[in-house]
Every structure is written in structure tokens, then in C-alpha cells.
Amino acid sequence: MGQLFAVEVIYRGVFQKTLAKNITRDIVLAAHNQGKLGISFGRYGDAPERNGIPAKSFAIVANDEQTLEAGMAQYEPKQVDLTVVLDDTLCKGAESWAWYGLQPVHHALKPGHTLIVISRDDAPALLKNIHRREEPYKLGIIKGVTSFSGMWVFKDDHTDVRVLGAIAKVLPEVMTFESVEKFINEKLKSSLKVTSARNAFERFSSIDVKAGMGNPEEPFKFDLPRWEDMRCGVSIKGQPQGGAFADPVTGKVGGFRPARNELFKKYSTRTQRPVVNFSTCTKCTLCWLNCPDAAFDVTIAGTYDTNLTACCGCGICEEICPVKDCITMVNESEFHDNNSQWAAFEKDKDAYLKWLEATIEKAEPIEKRSHGFRYRGQYQEQVPEALEVAKKG
């Protein structure tokens, strides 16, 4: 059997669907320039049509037809030679709509191979989120703003060609930079894009991640039952209603927490999270009522604490909250845990409010995530900004 290569691209549903599809397609076409055969496909069980849901796209490349067929004779590659993460907040893990549990981003990466992340952060910051693993691997960062557009829209901010350039550096066996250049010239017809790809190719570097480095959290998973042990009638036990709970600081029992599914948490869909100022909250209930995921716990004090394993970061609470700056959506990459904000507030109110102010302030000038385009003309505003960042590298 000849050589077989698999590249996976982890992306966010809707916002990066077209970008991911383009990248895996372009890998196959560029590799074809040096005589290789390949296919590209999205993981069918995913839901790329749902906002922000982690999803995967693959490119499989081989030297000959039989090797390619061996690569295609499985639902998806079990092991990949390279993983690309198109949004750094995905480093917290990818929980597919198809219910595979929370998978670390290097879940399928072969030992010693490279994980590429698009981020403005550095490796130590990313490793606070990327789960630990036994086998060492390499981590490379393409510096840049996360490219988010829409279901049918491709934001032409050169993210695609920069990824191609970086891949040419890591896996020249799949495609050399010359193959990438030829592809861009012939198919994308842009010398500026060749420059972007070359910059990414030349500047790309990676660090060695040693065994055991990274986020110690154990990603949640579950065992699939035998058919005899499954409930019949395509039915699953519902969640109980929930109820009062012990306050994390005082231990007093009160408030209300809905029971939640332990096997499907949804938080890896989140790219921004609400930060709540409990001292200005008027307990008006609007965030709690309007949250589509019942993500708020009612505290014993009657305020609303976001349960950060249930929140998928849609931002409706921020929009609906009538108090100025009481709820602020902040880039998810600023956070490294899902701990209760209410607990922190109760423990030390002054410290919490200081942290809150700093977090919001710090978050403001940094990338304010926008899920797709919210108003006419936003695309035209975003592309030059993103290109500027890309040029700086």
C-alpha cells in the first residue's frame, strides 16, 4: 500500500462551514498538482447548519487509487496526520451534535504530529485549554483573528490560503508550497493570496508539547450500551425537574437549579460567555426567562448565575438585560474554567467586581465575536481589519 495522509479541520457550524469545506477541498486540489489523488468530506453526523456547534471536515490524500480507497473505507479517519483548529475557543474540546461526548482537539492526531490553531494567543495560553495527552505532539499557531462568516458566505480574509501555506510547511509530502502556489494562481487567481500563503509558510513554526502537558480536565464521555440494554421505543429517560441546591459559599439550601443532562453539555459551542455583575442585577428574571438553554441557576439571593456547562454563548441574555453593563458577553478565550461566577462573587465581592471590570475592559478592544454578519456592510468592515492582522502575521 502506498502512502495515505489524512488532514482534519475542526470548525464551528454555520460560521465556518464554507471556510472548512474550502480548505479541505483546496488541500486535495493542491495535492493533485503533484500527482496525488484525494477526497474531501464533512463528517456526516455533525450539524454544520447549527450555530457554533463543533464540526469536522476531512481531506484524504494518497499516491494511488487503492491506497485512497483504503482511506475511504471508513466512516471517518481514525487517525490523522494533521489537525487544524479554525477557532481557538475550540481548544476546550469539541462536542459534536452527533453525540460523541467531549473530544479533545487532538483526539485523532497521530503521536508526534502537528496541531495547528488559528489564534492571537500564545502556546502557553492555548495549553491551558487543550487537554492533556499521553503522547507528545507539536503545536503551531497561525496568528490571526478567527474567521467567522455564515452558512452560504465565505469571508475572503485569506485564512484559507494561510492554512494551506502552513500545511505545506508541515506536510510537504502531501503538498509542497509550489503545489499550493500553482493551485492559488490557477484556481483562486490572486497574487496577494500567494503572498499571504507564502508568509504563513515561511513564518510557521511549532513547539513540542510533551506528554502530560495541558489542561488536566477529564473530558466527559460515555459508553454505548448493548442493544439489549437500551430502552426500547426510541425513548430516553427525561431529566427530573431540578430544585433547590446548596449555596456554594454559605451552604444554605435554596434557589432553583434545573436538572441537566450529564452526557450532553453544549458548552463547547460557546465562543463568548456572559459575565454578570451581581451587584447591579435587579432580579428582573428576563435573562432567566429568555435563555433558550435554561442555563441560569436561580441563586439563593434571587440573582441569576450562568451555569457555564449549559450555556452555549448565544448572547440573548446580554441583549435582553435592561441594566447597563450588568451582563456582558466576553470572548471565551479569556477563560479557562466553567466555575460559578456567583460563588466567586459571594466569596469576595470586591475582588470579583475588580476582576469583572478588568475582564470586560480587557475584552472590549480585543476581538468582539460576532456570529456571522449582523448588519449590512459588516463584511466590508471586517475583511480589511482581518487582512491587516494577516499581513502583520
Place this chain on the structure above:
Amino acid sequence: MATLTIPVEETKKPLEQEALITGAEAIAIACKLANVDVVTAYPIRPYDTVMQYISQLVADGEMDCEYIVAEGEHSQFEIVKHASACGARVFCGSSGVGWMYAMEALTVTPALRIPMIAMVGNRALDDPGAFGVEHNDALAVRDLGWMLTWVDSAQEALDTALIAYRVAEDRRMFVPLAISCDGAFLTHSQALVQIPSQEQVNKFLPRYNRGDLLLHPDNVISVAPQANEDWVTEIRRQNYAVTEIACDVIREVYADFEKTFGRKYGNPFFEEYMTEDADVVLLGMGTMSTPVRVAIRKLRAEGKKVGFVRLRWFRPFAGPEIAKCLERFKAIGVIDRDFSFGSPNLSGVVATEVRSAMYTGSSTRPPVIDFIGGLGGREITVPDVEKTVEITFDAAKGNAQPLTQWIGLRG
């Protein structure tokens, strides 16, 4: 016309009442006796006779149920699906293209383990718009996990409806069941029927208990979530498990029926007529049994040893038993009141299934000739049947016969 009456044991007689009713009316009365909770209706001939009789029973104060006239068959079957999930005993039905319009609702019920009882008044599928009987409507669900039974008399319709509730609502089963009644010949013709007493039925038919599958605020479950490839094979295997035991459950219920009501059906899966010494047999489903029996008696008088096997249960298909029964004959003539265009040998559905069952279950290889006829409600005449017997005897002699032939066809 179907007027066969099955003898009733003398001791049981005082408990029963005799009435001259149609097959449709017999099923309506069975629904009353079964104390059905929710009935949904949408008119289409010939099924609509049942909904008319049930509404009459409700109007007369004889039957107490939720009677919902839906805005179409799809809703009709969806409503009873949900009602059954909530623990209600349900009844519904349709015919021809009405049944097909409900198809999406029909496909989901077996996996959800809904013991829905439906009456299919068999009717030709459009086009052309025809009222008459053809079996392709009910047969459309044959691979989906539905149980399918064909009856040939009003008495059998009533009894089978009671049996149907017992079988479908058995916790080991919990799958939908359709009782097929030939349009016009059964649904619209009146025959003398013994109607069992409420006490007897209560004894025979326990309450429907949905157990831990009950959709109720006190038993919080989520039904029919989206599932990926990690789950679907196991879910299908669960329905397969039902088909593995279906014949045993049916046998149990028929035995108990006989004990309670005294009427004997013998082998639940098929009925044999004059087969003991037969050289060849015909095989078919539904009310064609009447002209077939008449023709057989006529041919027997002429010394021709021919018998008839009437198939009662098509799903489950009692393959090994049918093969064992048929292996002793020199040739078999199947009469299909249906078609299966493009099938192996271009035969109808029943012949294809019979050949398949015999390939694995029979020690002999008698020719199985298929006769397609009686479509769109056309009468299968006694001379038609005589012709099929003649061809079957010819095949038994070893003469080559086309494997599929059309009967009662102009041309």
C-alpha cells in the same frame, strides 16, 4: 360473498348474541367491546364504513371514546400514535391512497413501539381512482415492523380485532397491527356473526399497560430523539427481536381465545381447506376464499384432488410452517390480489414470499405458479379459479408453465 360461519360450542352460546352485520360493523363492535379510548377517523372508501359504525355507537351512547375526525390521514395516524404513547387503547384505519398519505406516520410507529390497531379496507391504489379491492395498500408496510393479517369473514374480522389488541399490546410486542379487510366483499356485505359478551371480552383482554414507556408527567421520558449511526442499528435490532417471537405470541393468544370464547381457529397462521389428500393446492389471502372453495368443491366432484391454503398472517410470515405444509404437494398455485412490478419472476408479493420460504424450509421443490388477478375489485370468478387449478395440475405433471400468469384479464 363471504358468509362462512364458524360453529360455536353449545356451552358458550348463551353468552353470545347473533347479529347480521358487515365486516366493518363487526370491527366497530370489537372496538366497543375492547373499550377503545381514542378513535381517529378520516373518510375514504371502503374503510369509512367502520368510522361510520363507530360514530353511530358513540352517538347511541353504547360506546365511550374520544372520537376525533382528523383533517387527513397523516394527522389521523399521528394522533393515535401520540394517544397510544400516553396509554390510550387506540383504533384507526384507512384505505388505498389514504393509507399511503399516512405513510410517514406509519413508518415511525414500529420503532416507537406503538401498539396501534388499524383496519385497512383494502382498495386499489390510484391511479386510476378505483374503489375496489387490491392488497398493495396494506402490503406497503410489510417491511417496516407492522403486523399484517387478512380476514375473510365478518366473524373472523370481529374475533381478529380482539386478538389483535391482545397481541399488539403484549409487552413483548408493542408494535402496530393492521387488519386487512377486502373492500366491498367483506366491508360492505352482511353476514351472521356471533357477538361475544362484554364479560368474556373483559376476561380475554387485559388493560393496555404501557409501563415505563408511558408518556406522562410522572414518568418523564423523551421519545424519538435524533440519533446518529451509533444507535440506529441497535434500535432496528430491537424491532427484529419482536419479529423473532411474534409467532409464539400469536399462538399463545389464539389458544387463549379458544379457551375463552370456544371458537376454534386451529393453526393461527393459515387455514387449510380439503388439503389432506390433495395433489395440488391454491394459496391466497382474504375473501377470494369463497369462489376458491366453491370451485374446489366442484372440481372435487369431478375427482380432481385440489385443496386451498388461506393465509391469515402475512406479517409475521410463518415461513417454516408454510413451507412444511406446502412441501407435500405436487404443485402450488398462488393467487395474488396484488402486484410487485419488477420482482423476481415478475410475480406478486405472496408468491415471491412463498417461494422464498420454501427455498429454505421445504424438502421438495414443487413448481409455484403465480396468478395475478382480481385487481381493482374485479371479481375472481369460479371459472377463473378452475382455470388456475387446471394450469397448476399441468405444472404438477412436469409441463413447463410461465411462473406468473394473469387471470380474468381481457386479451
